[in-house]
Amino acid sequence: MKDYLVFLARCFRLSFVGDRLYYGWMFLLSVVVLLGINAYAKQFVVGLAATGMTDQVSWGFYIANFTYLVGMAAAAVMLVIPVYVYKNHSLHDLVVFGELFAVAAIIMALLFVTADLGRPDRFHHLLLRFHFPVSMLTWDVIVLNGYLVLNLHICGYLIYCAYRRRAPSRLFYIPFVFIAIVWAISIHTVTAFLYAGLGGRPFWNSAVIAPRFLASAFAAGPAFLILTLQIIAKNTGYVVSHRALMTLRNIVTVAMTINVFLLGCEAFTEFYTQSAHVASAQYLFFGLEGRHGLVPWIWTAIGLNLVAMLILYVPASRRLPWLSAACAMLIVGVWIEKGMGLIVPAFIPTPLGEVVEYTPTLNEVLVTSGIWAFGLLVYTIFVRVTVPVLTGRLTIDGPIADDGADASADTAPGHGVWGAESEVLG
Amino acid sequence: MTIRIWEGKADGTRSGPMGSGGCASRPGVTRRSFLRGATGALGGMAALVAALRPLKDLPQDALPSLDQFLQKHYKEMSASDMDRALARIRADVEDRFGVTPNLRDVRPMEGVQFAYALNLSRCIGCRRCVHACVGENNQSRSPEIQYIRVLEMPRGTIDLDQGNHHYERARVPDAEHYYLPVQCHQCANPPCTKVCPVEATWKEPDGIVVVDYDWCIGCRYCEAACPYWARRFNFAEPQIPRDKLNPDMSYLSNRPRPRGVMEKCHFCLHRTREGRMPACLEACPVGARKFGNVLDPESEVSQILKTKRVFVLKEEVGTLPRFFYYFDERYPRAIEAEPTGPGAPEIGLPGSASGAGA
Numbered sequence: 001m002k003d004y005l006v007f008l009a010r011c012f013r014l015s016f017v018g019d020r021l022y023y024g025w026m027f028l029l030s031v032v033v034l035l036g037i038n039a040y041a042k043q044f045v046v047g048l049a050a051t052g053m054t055d056q057v058s059w060g061f062y063i064a065n066f067t068y069l070v071g072m073a074a075a076a077v078m079l080v081i082p083v084y085v086y087k088n089h090s091l092h093d094l095v096v097f098g099e100l101f102a103v104a105a106i107i108m109a110l111l112f113v114t115a116d117l118g119r120p121d122r123f124h125h126l127l128l129r130f131h132f133p134v135s136m137l138t139w140d141v142i143v144l145n146g147y148l149v150l151n152l153h154i155c156g157y158l159i160y161c162a163y164r165r166r167a168p169s170r171l172f173y174i175p176f177v178f179i180a181i182v183w184a185i186s187i188h189t190v191t192a193f194l195y196a197g198l199g200g201r202p203f204w205n206s207a208v209i210a211p212r213f214l215a216s217a218f219a220a221g222p223a224f225l226i227l228t229l230q231i232i233a234k235n236t237g238y239v240v241s242h243r244a245l246m247t248l249r250n251i252v253t254v255a256m257t258i259n260v261f262l263l264g265c266e267a268f269t270e271f272y273t274q275s276a277h278v279a280s281a282q283y284l285f286f287g288l289e290g291r292h293g294l295v296p297w298i299w300t301a302i303g304l305n306l307v308a309m310l311i312l313y314v315p316a317s318r319r320l321p322w323l324s325a326a327c328a329m330l331i332v333g334v335w336i337e338k339g340m341g342l343i344v345p346a347f348i349p350t351p352l353g354e355v356v357e358y359t360p361t362l363n364e365v366l367v368t369s370g371i372w373a374f375g376l377l378v379y380t381i382f383v384r385v386t387v388p389v390l391t392g393r394l395t396i397d398g399p400i401a402d403d404g405a406d407a408s409a410d411t412a413p414g415h416g417v418w419g420a421e422s423e424v425l426g
Numbered sequence: 427m428t429i430r431i432w433e434g435k436a437d438g439t440r441s442g443p444m445g446s447g448g449c450a451s452r453p454g455v456t457r458r459s460f461l462r463g464a465t466g467a468l469g470g471m472a473a474l475v476a477a478l479r480p481l482k483d484l485p486q487d488a489l490p491s492l493d494q495f496l497q498k499h500y501k502e503m504s505a506s507d508m509d510r511a512l513a514r515i516r517a518d519v520e521d522r523f524g525v526t527p528n529l530r531d532v533r534p535m536e537g538v539q540f541a542y543a544l545n546l547s548r549c550i551g552c553r554r555c556v557h558a559c560v561g562e563n564n565q566s567r568s569p570e571i572q573y574i575r576v577l578e579m580p581r582g583t584i585d586l587d588q589g590n591h592h593y594e595r596a597r598v599p600d601a602e603h604y605y606l607p608v609q610c611h612q613c614a615n616p617p618c619t620k621v622c623p624v625e626a627t628w629k630e631p632d633g634i635v636v637v638d639y640d641w642c643i644g645c646r647y648c649e650a651a652c653p654y655w656a657r658r659f660n661f662a663e664p665q666i667p668r669d670k671l672n673p674d675m676s677y678l679s680n681r682p683r684p685r686g687v688m689e690k691c692h693f694c695l696h697r698t699r700e701g702r703m704p705a706c707l708e709a710c711p712v713g714a715r716k717f718g719n720v721l722d723p724e725s726e727v728s729q730i731l732k733t734k735r736v737f738v739l740k741e742e743v744g745t746l747p748r749f750f751y752y753f754d755e756r757y758p759r760a761i762e763a764e765p766t767g768p769g770a771p772e773i774g775l776p777g778s779a780s781g782a783g784a
Contacts, residue, residue, distance in 0.1 A: 016463070030470070038477040045483050047685045048644070049569070049662035058649045058659060118644020118659065118686030121490055125624040125643055129499045137623035137647055199743040200617060200653025279587060351655045351740075352575060352608055353587035 003396060007163055010394065011385040018384065021235070029377040036370010039363045040115060048118055051364045056356035057347040059116070061364050064339035065371070066112035068220075069105045070191045071213060071338060073147065075221015076102035077184035078251050084177050090243040096390070097232065098225055099155045100382040102184075106148045108375035115367055136194045143187045150180045155386075163389050164396050188213050195346070203280035203346040206269075212262045213338070218255035220334040222248045223327035228379075230324065236387045249323055253312040256330060260305060263337070283355070284345040291348075293357040298341050304333030485663070487518075488685075499625070500638040500678070508677070511640070515681055519671070522682070527673040529681060532699045534632035540693055540748065541633070541720040542704075543730045544607060547754035548714035551576055551598040551605030558709030559609075562694060563680040564672055566664030573658065573691040574706060577606040586739070609706070610635065610656035610691035611739070611747030618648035618657060627688065633748050634693050636678040642687040649688065653743045657690045693717070720748075 018026070043050040053060045079098035082088040114120055132138040154176050161168040192210035199205055226248050233240040270281040282288050287295050311317050311326035349355045360368075388394035497503075497511055508531050519527045556574045565571045577589030580603060589606060599605060616635050619628050626641040627648055649657045663685040675681045676696035683689050694704035698717070707715040718725035727750075730736065734752040 016466075030473075034473050034477040037474070038480065041478050041480040045480055045485075045488070047660070047662045051661075053661065055649065055655075055658050055661075058646045113645075116645070118646070118661075119642065119684075121495075122624075122641070122643045125499075125626070125641055129502075129625050129641070131623050131625040135621050135623045135647075137621065137645065141623070194647075198617065198621075198651050199745075200651060200740075276585065276587065347650075349587060351586070351653045352577065352591070353585075353589055354591045354655075 003164070004160070007160060007396070014385050014388070014394070015381040022384070026377065026380065029373045029380070032373035033370050033377060035366050036368075036373065039366035039370065042363055043115075043367065044120075048116075050361065052359050052361045054356060054358070056350050056354060057344060057358035059343055059347070060358050061340070061360040061368055062112045062116040064343040065368055066109050066116070067191060067213075067343060068335050068339045069109040069112065069375075070144070071188055071217030071334075072221045072224060073102040073105035073109065074184040074188040074214070075217045075224075076151070077181050078218050078222050078255075079225065079248070080177060080181055080184075082247060082251075084174070084181070088247060090241055090247055093390070094225075094229060094240065094244055096155045096158055096386060097229060097383065099151045099180075100386065101221075101225065101228065101379055102151045103148060103155070104375045104379040104382065106144055106151070107378060108371050110144060110148075111371045111374065112368075115371065136190065136197055139190045140187075140194060143183065143190050147180070147183050147187050150176055150183055154180060159386055159389050162392070163394065165392075185214065188217055195342075200351050201346045202277035206266065208262055208266055212259065212266070215255050215259035215262055216334045216338050219252050219259050220331050220338075222251045222255070223330045226252070226327045227324060227331075230320065232383055232387070236383070238387045238391065245320070245323065246318065249312065249317060252327065252330065253309070256305070256309050256312065259334075260309060279349050280345040283348045284341060288349065289355045291355055291357050293359065294340065294344060297336050301333045301336035301341060304329040305337065308333060494640065497640055499641050501628075512677065515677070519673075519682060523666075523668050523671045523673075525671060525673050527671075527675050527681070529675050529677070530696075531677040532679075532696050534630050534634070534695075535699055537721055538632045538719045539721050540612070540698060541718065541727045541731070541750065542612075542693065542748065543716040543727050543734075543736065543750045543752060545714040545716070545754060546604055546606065546751055548712045549576075549599075549605045549607060549710075550712055550714075551578055551593070551595075551600075551603070552711065554709045554711060555607060555706035555715065558705040559691070561670065562672055562697075562705035564666055564675065564682050565689075566660065566666065566683075567670070568665040569662055571658045571660070571664065571689070573656070573689075574607055574609040575655070577608065578603045579606050584739075606751070608654055608656070608739070609749070610693075611654050611745065611749035612691075612693060614746035614748060615744060617651040617653065617743075617745060621647045621651045623647065630678075630695075632699070634695050635690070636692055636695070637688050637690060638678070639681070639683045639687045639689065644686040644688070646688070653740050653745060654747075657688050659688055660685050 039050075051060060051062075076098040079091050079095050083091050083095055114123070117123070126138075126141065130138055130141075132142070154173050157173050158168055189210045192213040195201070195204035196206060196209040226245055229240045229245065229248075232238050267281070267285075270278045279288060283291065284294050284298050286292075308326040308330040311322055311329075316322045317326055344358055348357065385394070491514075493510070493514055498507055503511065512529055512531065516527060516529050519525070519529070553574075553576050556572050556576065559565070559573050560567070560571075563573065565573070575591060577586065577591060578593040578600070579589045584606075586606075590603075593600075593603075612629075612633055612635050614629075614633065616629055619625075619635060622628075623645060624641060624643055626643065627635065627637045629635050644659070646659055649659055660683055664683055666682065671682075672680060674696065679692045679694065679696045694702075694706075698704055704715075704717055707717050716726050716730055718727040720728055720731065722728060730752065731750065734755075736750040736752040738747045738750060
């Protein structure tokens with residue numbers, strides 16, 4: 001126990017140490033977090049009137065980002081499945097980074113729901129009168145918090161074992177890895193059911209919502225990891241093999257193809273039938289009654305998604321700059337399509353046929369940026385303390401002299417040698 | 427050693443900002459590093475305090491008192507719990523409005539199932555029901571909250587997308603239109619109560635769907651679930667002029683609501699459970715609104731359900747509303763005036779009395 005507290009204390013201290021780039025990045029994130037806190041304090045004083053939401057469009061930017069982030073969290077499983085189900089070991093050492101990102105994403109998702117509550121002071125009512133299993137929102141509370149705990153356990157255990165210079169006992173994490181695989185799919189399915197279960201909102205009331213959620217998450221999540229892993233490799237010297245990135249590329253390509261296909265299915269059903277249900281899709285893609293708020297956004301998203309997909313199809317994307325460009329486009333494209341593009345149109349027109357548009361206020365955007373910055377801050381700290389542990393530079397026996405390669409090889413077999421990234425990257 | 431990390435490595439190995447964990451875990455505390463750390467910590471605290479400055483404008487009653495914090499869910503309150511809650515609300519109303527309200531917790535009557543029927547042939551779209559409702563139920567005047575929305579509909583359709591929500595006319599009714607008031611349909615299978623994560627909204631034994639304003643957490647999931655757009659959220663602190671308060675109130679209906687919670691039509695349960703009619707019905711100048719107990723075969727609504735061709739909105743979503751619409755057997759007066767009016771027979775007679783099964 002004492003060892004564990006010492007470990008935590010050392011991690012805490014470590015998160016305050018770095019070079020100028022690290023300090024600059026952390027300073028920038030902290031400033032954005034503070035702006036977000038400031039904006040939330042304003043919202044807390046005046047109520048949700050500080051947002052652009054109305055009785056007509058009663059969910060907006062917060063819930064859009066929440067939905068997107070649940071998907072990002074679920075996507076960590078796309079690193080786990082190849083390793084533990086298909087024994088593809090090129091990704092083995094990267095699983096921890098995926099799961100750490102899942103933890104950060106869940107934290108952000110939970111913060112977004114909290115920011116969206118009209119009465120955050122009554123949060124404890126959830127514990128006192130939990131409307132389970134009737135309300136899908138209670139299912140979401142369970143699966144999201146469960147997933148958070150599962151991932152904290154798995155990566156916490158693996159990292160602590162590396163710190164103790166002990167081989168992890170399979171019994172203590174392999175069963176949880178498999179539970180987490182099923183669980184990851186459940187968090188996104190349950191979140192999709194939040195929307196799909198509402199008969200009064202035809203735009204959501206579709207069986208394809210859950211598969212679409214999963215496909216877009218399994219594209220955007222690994223795409224995000226492709227980018228972050230390159231940044232980690234570049235800045236820490238932690239070895240990320242080219243093969244691992246190519247495995248992720250294949251996953252992104254397949255998932256994105258399925259996502260675009262499902263979007264096409266949805267669009268066909270809506271527009272070919274031309275029933276009264278088409279009104280929301282009409283608003284999203286072409287505008288309704290002279291209101292076009294989301295039209296430029298959704299076509300930007302479709303453009304980004306299609307170009308990203310084409311780049312992924314051609315051999316050029318085996319080269320990292322092309323791959324990174326495709327991933328960046330895809331992350332933004334899915335963020336628009338699955339965020340604002342999925343949440344807001346369901347409210348337009350209202351069930352009584354009124355067309356009222358929604359634009360987030362500056363305050364809402366600041367709160368949102370603050371939560372994103374907080375999530376990135378948390379993830380940066382995770383990576384900051386994890387890399388030295390995994391490479392054997394931070395262990396229970398005390399620090400090893402910081403001059404090099406020899407220390408890491410024996411403690412963490414399979415983890416690369418300090419500074420060797422030039423051989424595998426680029 | 428710490429200083430060396432800060433300034434980058436001198437030994438030529440490639441390493442980045444996040445890599446040099448070893449040294450950091452045992453930093454030698456020099457005066458320089460201590461000062462730097464202390465300055466950073468102080469600066470961070472100062473920035474956090476500055477960021478939280480808007481909280482100084484927080485109204486005094488914005489945070490719950492201990493009593494409010496510990497108050498139980500409506501269904502779990504004992505008689506003395508309820509007395510305490512009512513006393514607290516009474517004191518609060520006296521404080522804000524200078525009147526002592528006749529506040530009570532009105533329970534449903536045995537053997538009563540309420541239903542509403544609205545005669546579309548008679549409604550003239552004057553919106554007096556809307557105003558009566560706002561006054562009766564202490565709805566916020568700023569921002570405006572109204573439970574009833576009247577749609578001006580073109581003849582020949584019940585497609586709600588074609589209704590006009592914001593018609594402004596010097597005189598109503600307009601000969602080209604009919605008028606469709608919509609409020610909470612008090613569904614027998616309500617999607618809104620199903621989705622609430624804390625059961626702050628539920629269906630009472632007499633069929634009225636209510637909200638415990640002291641339990642709602644403000645997630646607005648019920649608002650997304652309602653197919654009739656019948657729920658309203660208090661995005662800001664509701665404002666009611668002091669002289670406009672209706673002091674006749676009950677816990678589950680028209681007592682003043684706090685900010686950040688849902689509210690909706692409750693069939694004026696503080697009136698109807700004591701044998702009176704809803705305010706919207708009393709205000710209707712043409713008698714288009716009918717209300718009563720469907721379990722009593724002699725009641726007016728029972729007679730209407732039996733003899734008129736009633737229908738419900740969005741029957742396909744399976745909500746089983748207890749709010750019925752019907753047209754008179756005779757054509758609307760406006761059409762009688764110009765008997766050549768085209769398409770009149772098609773108006774709004776698509777449903778049989780299928781909704782009457784409730």
